[in-house]
Amino acid sequence: xxxxxxxxxxxxxxxxxxxxxxxxxxxxxxxxxxxxxxxxxxxxxxxxxxxxxxxxxxxxxxxxxxxxxxxxxxxxxxxxxxxxxxxxxxxxxxxxxxxxxxxxxxxxxxxxxxxxxxxxxxxxxxx
Amino acid sequence: xxxxxxxxxxxxxxxxxxxxxxxxxxxxxxxxxxxxxxxxxxxxxxxxxxxxxxxxxxxxxxxxxxxxxxxxxxxxxxxxxxxxxxxxxxxxxxxxxxxxxxxxxxxxxxxxxxxxxxxxxxxxxxxxxxxxxxxxxxxxxxxxxxxxxxxxxxxxxxxxxxxxxxxxxxxxxxxxxxxxxxxxxxxxxxxxxxxxxxxxxxxxxxxxxxxxxxxxxxxxxxxxxxxxxxxxxxxxxxxxxxxxxxxxxxxxxxxxxxx
Numbered sequence: 001x002x003x004x005x006x007x008x009x010x011x012x013x014x015x016x017x018x019x020x021x022x023x024x025x026x027x028x029x030x031x032x033x034x035x036x037x038x039x040x041x042x043x044x045x046x047x048x049x050x051x052x053x054x055x056x057x058x059x060x061x062x063x064x065x066x067x068x069x070x071x072x073x074x075x076x077x078x079x080x081x082x083x084x085x086x087x088x089x090x091x092x093x094x095x096x097x098x099x100x101x102x103x104x105x106x107x108x109x110x111x112x113x114x115x116x117x118x119x120x121x122x123x124x125x126x127x
Numbered sequence: 128x129x130x131x132x133x134x135x136x137x138x139x140x141x142x143x144x145x146x147x148x149x150x151x152x153x154x155x156x157x158x159x160x161x162x163x164x165x166x167x168x169x170x171x172x173x174x175x176x177x178x179x180x181x182x183x184x185x186x187x188x189x190x191x192x193x194x195x196x197x198x199x200x201x202x203x204x205x206x207x208x209x210x211x212x213x214x215x216x217x218x219x220x221x222x223x224x225x226x227x228x229x230x231x232x233x234x235x236x237x238x239x240x241x242x243x244x245x246x247x248x249x250x251x252x253x254x255x256x257x258x259x260x261x262x263x264x265x266x267x268x269x270x271x272x273x274x275x276x277x278x279x280x281x282x283x284x285x286x287x288x289x290x291x292x293x294x295x296x297x298x299x300x301x302x303x304x305x306x307x308x309x310x311x312x313x314x315x316x317x318x319x320x321x322x323x324x325x326x327x328x329x330x331x332x333x334x335x336x337x338x339x340x341x342x343x344x345x346x347x348x349x350x351x352x353x354x355x356x357x358x359x360x361x362x363x364x365x366x367x368x369x370x371x372x373x374x375x376x377x378x379x380x381x382x383x384x385x386x
Contacts, residue, residue, distance in 0.1 A: 021289070
């Protein structure tokens, strides 16, 4: 469960909320914000925001626009924008993100690549 | 032309006075029409189909959720076959029991409903579809033994006992805000309610994240023991494919409707 002092996130804007009693298996591809407090096995994709709660357990490849991770993730993570790794997070897999912050206590076992050129907006051509 | 479809339970003697008052009010308002009393052996679908073919344009269900749901299904199925989009459904709820849909539509009981019928405030609303049946509010099934496949991409498994609810028009039992779910957004929502949980997520920003909520295009529900219950009254066997219906319904609603 997220603390209230953590990053403001409007639940009303969430397209999907996976609660603690639910396990999702398969290719979970959304177009809006996703909140995960339960379990996911397979793959997760969205162009928007992904919020992984402290009690969440994910065994999946993740491709999202932005993310905050506070739970356990086993799998590679690709984030186009900003990835926030909380103190309670345990990530086993490679991370590729444009920007990353890791709170003290957060665990990452894998290769961390930031400032990916592909995720940046293309520079304007000089005429 | 109005056709009044009386549910079989209103034939009980205890409703005679109520029906007399309703019929007087209908006459006073100039809404006279044909009354069809449904018996145990009468098919609501056949009656409504026949009356529409004879020229009826407004069907009024008189009774509770059950006759409302049957009338709605009959109208939509007739519209589907005959491409008739000018049909409306009115509702005169009799007795408080099993009449949640009426209060949701802002329709008062008995004589009050006649006034709403007279005002003829029509809303065109989305419908959910489960196999060949339609629903206005929710489709529910217990989580025990239920498998759900969403958009043919992923499955969900539910660890705790509770209820799976597909929502088109939220009822009081499923208190989701209209911003999240309503019958005019051309989509359905899936909620997984655990029995221990008291709140549904998207109602308040600070609500506890103890429920699950999915948007979807279509889902398959399988449960070999339990039925999927549409609008709290119509049991549908599974496997059931649930999606938003292409067809819509023109409903006569009250000012105090909950949407």
